[in-house]
Amino acid sequence: MIMDQVAVFYQQLAAADVPAAKSFAPLLFTLLLLLFLLRRCFFSGGGEKSKLPPSPPALPLIGHLHLVGALPHVSLRRLAARHGGDDLMLLRLGAVPTLVASSPRAAQAVLRTHDQAFASRPRSVVGDVLTYGPSDVGFAPYGESWRQAKKLVTTHLLSAKKVQSYRAAREEEVAMVIAKIRDAAATTTTVDMSEVLSTFTNDMVGRAVAGRSFRVEGRDKVLRELIRDGMALLGGFNLENFYPGLAKAGGGVLTWPARRGAERLRDRWDEVLDKFIDEHAGNCRNQEEDEESDFIDVLLSVQQEYDLTRNNIKGILADMFAAGTDPAYLILEFALAELMLNRAAMTKLQAEVRSSIPKGRNTINEQHLNGMTYLKAVIKETLRLHPPSPLLLPHFLKEDCVVDGYTIPAGTTMFVNVWAIGRDPKIWDAAEKFMPERFIHEEEIQGFDFRGKDFQFLSFGSGRRMCPGMNFALASVEIMLASLVYHLNWELPSGVDDIDMTEVFGLTVSRKEKLLLTPMSDTV
């Protein structure tokens, strides 16, 4: 409308029979056009934009990028409280419209009511290279090939039965970690628990994916490096994520350096994954007959049924390594850190674990964990306060969609701020406090759950894109945490009296500092 008025005004001025007006007309037109563009950039709401969700004032070119700080989940919560009525807020990050859902109601709208519309992922050169196409699950756009890959992963690799089949491997890996920590306890040596726990979850994934832990062959370091470098590339600044149009200009010349970096990393992944696959190809165990078959066995045995290319297999394997290692390790590390900061909770957990298991056991097994209500509450509370993916993975809207009366344009990236929802004082009493008891009533686990039904608690997401690895992760986290507190007592290193919980944002959110603790042998 404003543009129409500017155009009419310009025509009238140009048509006017006054020479000065004629010569100034182009300048005036340019000025008015600039004013219009600035108005578009700085103001929101009202008039023709009333159908878009609320939005803070933006700057030309960068939009709202300057408002998203080093910890986006924290700054987006603040912005939403100020501008989005805590519900839906529309930002422009560079040139990309970005919808942020910050309440259970808004999360339900995008993850349930309009689940299919928002089920895609934004694509990038870096993502495509690292995920072989994409031919994985986590980054693939919504469509038939993603559906097949997700079905395969859910029914063949991460089903409850398959997770159960790795039980002995989990118990063995945990026993090895505990033996190592006991050695350190004997000499009161401080242990880098960040290193210990990330190695453990990586080894656990190694056992499931390729049938063995790579520690023995020294391959675990290589894998962890590959995962770390991939996360850094995917979570770092990529021009394409904010200016896709610019990134495409000139045949994508501006994205060449990022592409080359990603290709170099993908070549390193290739070396590792090709070797695993070749080793298995000659010695493939049938997954139907052999319940100890690993992911590679399974993928090779369903290769024809699912029409899988070698790249599909590599994409899925890379996903399992990357998605399977970090979040579980982070939950273990945050749980232990919270227990160190909340000694009453540590005492209560130790009392529960030690009273449920006969004294003097060298290892504990998964059967012992049944009925450990407080252990489960500690893990729930950690997932509430420290969801490893505080904004989920980015979702992508392929076609215009009306949500809650707002028209969300096609091409919008969407985040759900599950971290903000998990700490919302309107939902949770003493929301910022670590209080596992909130989940216990009459010795039963109660309250909101994280399995995708309650939009108040979305650490694993909900709907089509929900995490398929939840049971796999929880199985490792539960037995490891129980073992750590059953066998050992824990102290801060001498001279240290606090734990720094400062976070670093990436594809997952981690603690900035390593978790250094001193284990003490217990007399159990």
Ligand code: HEM
């Ligand atoms: C505590 C541990 C874990 C947490 C909190 C977690 C959380 C998540 C979240 C929030 C998402 C994104 C959901 C969305 O975008 O809507 C996700 C996706 C995914 N997770 Fe997990 N995850 C964990 C462990 C695992 C494990 C152990 C595996 C596999 C071994 C795994 C495999 C995946 C895959 C493949 C996806 C992509 C799903 C898709 O795009 O359809 N995760 N996870």
